[in-house]
Amino acid sequence: MELIMKVGPAAVLRLNPLDDVLIARRPLVAGELLEHEGVTVREAIVAGHKVASRRIEAGQPVRRYGQIIGFAVADIEAGEHVHVHNLAMGEFARDYAFGVDVKPDSAPGESPTFMGIVRPDGRVATRNYIGILTSVNCSATVARAVADHFRRDINPGALQAYPNVDAVVALTHSAGCAVDPAGDGLAMLRRTLAGYATHPNFAAVLVIGLGCETNQIDSLLSTQGLTRSDTLRTFSIQDTGGTSRSISSGISQVKELLAEANRIHREPVSARHLTVGLQCGGSDGYSGxxxxxxxxxxxxxxxxxxxxxxxxxxxxxxxxxxxxxxxxxxxxxxxxxxxxxxxxxxxxxxxxxxxxxxxxxxxxxxxxxxxxxxxxxxxxxxxxxxxxxxxxxxxxxxxxxxxxxxxxxxxxxxxxxxxxxxxxxxxxxxxxxxxxxxxxxxxxxxxxxxxxxxxxxxxxxxxxxxxxxxxxxxxxxxxxxxxxxxxxxxxxxxxxxxxxxxxxxxxxxxxxxxx
Known part of the structure; x- marks a missing residue:
């Protein structure tokens, strides 16, 4: 998708020659002349919103970025605001053209470096946490209580001797029971928990369960090819003897993990070890x-x-x-x-x-x-x-x-x-x-x-x-x-x-x- 930005004098952006709309760079007022486009604004338009660059008849496609963003539900005159009152979804064919724009393979160029944490298995971390995961919502309160014991804002001395540990965090959720044991929902939850349990940014992980939930810890481990170890520990509240004993057990186990987790150092590693998740949230007319x-x-x-x-x-x-x-x-x-x-x-x-x-x-x-x-x-x-x-x-x-x-x-x-x-x-x-x-x-x-x-x-x-x-x-x-x-x-x-x-x-x- 080609992004061509032509600027009408400080007022609007035209993103592509094929576009039917212009993007307001600032609030537009009725009667304002967009001289570069030859369009007179017909009504007040908020910054980031769309103004019609030409007359668009009802039923016609409307383009931004040179691509269809919807269809006019009423006649739209040049200079009018284009938004939910006159633009809606509609069906149209897409040409998938598989692979026609694929670039030839090329060897990676010279890679810049960052100061990463190289784990014993060669994977590279960007942070060094101890994680507490839960098999079910029922163990969330215990998990949070264990993590809170190590919060620097609550208990400043708890991690004072472990400056290389970023934090102890409890990642809880609201699922894990009352679901089909062979269904997609539980399989997806287990896959997610396994991904976190083995994430390089965790030096060690403690998994806490209740004991009677559908998402049994033994099944979680076996289905995901995981085994208990010094850095992947588990226990359940029912087997441990209740809430207070479980919190005490969790705190004790985290204390046992801290010294080893602190024994890390950062070293220069290639940027090829970065895996970046791309997100956009609270998007607006400027995001694209x-x-x-x-x-x-x-x-x-x-x-x-x-x-x-x-x-x-x-x-x-x-x-x-x-x-x-x-x-x-x-x-x-x-x-x-x-x-x-x-x-x-x-x-x-x-x-x-x-x-x-x-x-x-x-x-x-x-x-x-x-x-x-x-x-x-x-x-x-x-x-x-x-x-x-x-x-x-x-x-x-x-x-x-x-x-x-x-x-x-x-x-x-x-x-x-x-x-x-x-x-x-x-x-x-x-x-x-x-x-x-x-x-x-x-x-x-x-x-x-x-x-x-x-x-x-x-x-x-x-x-x-x-x-x-x-x-x-x-x-x-x-x-x-x-x-x-x-x-x-x-x-x-x-x-x-x-x-x-x-x-x-x-x-x-x-x-x-x-x-």
């Missing part, structure tokens, strides 16, 4: 213009030196999937992606929902009208690299380069799947403002507009809004994002980490009946 393409530029830099990026949020590529299939390295990879799209169509039909239920209210307030429009902006996070493979939720990512993982669009659920798959860093773009973190993988926040940067500076790591102001290029911003990835992977704390985000954002995807 600034932060997302800038992140895509950073992704291309990462892939060029042998690293991995995970694009996800299947409902948020709906309508733009044909732009990815064109870059699929094989027809098989492209068809795997389309199979996931069709699964979502059937899933929504069964649930009485529509894929266009996404965008959210905040997305629409920020200028996005349909899921087609949102998807075309969201897919820009993937840059221009080849699509090398497609994974189901929480599957271990083994391919290098740009890959896709099937997840919902809801950010905590999506990022949880990416981290379970091996992401050791998250890059998260936002236009409306987002409060999010992701233990054990640090999360970098990228603001799509300068107003957000000024308003919510304490939550943002990089301002991409300058791209829309012509004071920063996409390439320069992409370089800055890539450098931030290396710094934060080396141990520099992101803004979300400084605020303590990460434990509450562990949200495994729950599908299937709860009985």
């Amino acid at each position: 213009i600034t932060a997302n393409p800038a992140l895509g530029n950073a992704v291309d830099r990462l892939v060029a030196c042998g690293g991995t990026a995970i694009l996800s949020e299947t409902p948020e590529i709906y309508g733009a999937e044909h732009l990815l299939t064109r870059r699929a390295v094989s027809r098989e990879v492209g068809e795997k992606l389309i199979a996931r799209i069709h699964w979502w169509e059937r899933y929504c039909e069964r649930m009485g929902a529509e894929l266009n239920n996404n965008p959210s209210a905040g997305n629409k307030a920020g200028g996005l009208t349909t899921i087609l429009e949102k998807s075309l902006g969201a897919v820009a996070k993937a840059g221009s690299s080849n699509l090398t493979d497609v994974y189901e939720y929480a599957q271990a990512v083994t391919a290098k380069g740009l890959v896709f993982m099937d997840t919902p669009g809801y950010d905590p659920v999506s990022a949880t799947g990416q981290v379970a798959g091996g992401a050791n860093l998250i890059a998260f773009t936002t236009g409306r403002g987002s409060a999010y973190g992701c233990a054990p993988a640090p999360s970098i926040k990228l603001a799509t507009n300068s107003a957000l940067w000024a308003r919510q500076r304490e939550d943002m790591d990089i301002n991409c809004g300058e791209i829309a102001e012509d004071t920063l290029t996409i390439s320069a911003c992409g370089a800055a994002i890539f450098e931030a990835m290396l710094r934060i992977a080396s141990g520099e704390r992101s803004m979300s980490e400084q605020h303590g985000y990460g434990q509450n954002e562990f949200v495994p995807w729950q599908i299937g009946a709860v009985t």
Whole structure:
């Protein structure tokens, strides 16, 4: 998807010569002449929203980025606001053109380095946590109590002797029982827990169960090929003798793990060891213009030196999937992606929902009208690299380069799947403002507009809004994002980490009946 930004004098952006809409760079007032476009604004239009660049008859497709974002439901005159009142979804054919835009393979270029933690098995970590996981919701309170004992803000002395341990975190969830023991829902939960239990950012993991749940710890381990060890410990509340004894046991076991977990050092490692999960949340009309393409530029830099990026949020590529299939390295990879799209169509039909239920209210307030429009902006996070493979939720990512993982669009659920798959860093773009973190993988926040940067500076790591102001290029911003990835992977704390985000954002995807 070619992004061509022609600037009408400080007022609007034209993203592609084929577009029927212009994007307001600032609030537009009725009667204002967009001289460069020869269009007079007919009504007040909020910054980030769309104004018609020509007359569009009812039923005609409307294009942004040179792609269809919906169909006019009424005649739209040049200069009118184009949004939910006159633009809606519609059916149209996509040309999947599998692989036609695949670039020739090339050897990874000279790789920059970051200061990583090399585990005994050779995997590379960006953080050094001790994790407490739960097999079921019933053991969540005990797990939280164990982790709270080691919180530096509650008990400053608990980790004083272990400066190389980032934290002890409890990642709890609301599932694990009253589900089909042979169903997809439990299988997905187990796959997610296994991905976290073996994540390189955990020096050690303690799994706590209740004892009578469907998700028995022994079955969790056996189905996922895991075995107990000094660094993967388990116990249940019922066998231990209740809540108080279980909390005491958990605290004692974590204390036994701390000394060894502290014996790490950082050393220079190639950026090819980075696996970055790509997220966008609280998107707005600028997301597909600034932060997302800038992140895509950073992704291309990462892939060029042998690293991995995970694009996800299947409902948020709906309508733009044909732009990815064109870059699929094989027809098989492209068809795997389309199979996931069709699964979502059937899933929504069964649930009485529509894929266009996404965008959210905040997305629409920020200028996005349909899921087609949102998807075309969201897919820009993937840059221009080849699509090398497609994974189901929480599957271990083994391919290098740009890959896709099937997840919902809801950010905590999506990022949880990416981290379970091996992401050791998250890059998260936002236009409306987002409060999010992701233990054990640090999360970098990228603001799509300068107003957000000024308003919510304490939550943002990089301002991409300058791209829309012509004071920063996409390439320069992409370089800055890539450098931030290396710094934060080396141990520099992101803004979300400084605020303590990460434990509450562990949200495994729950599908299937709860009985």
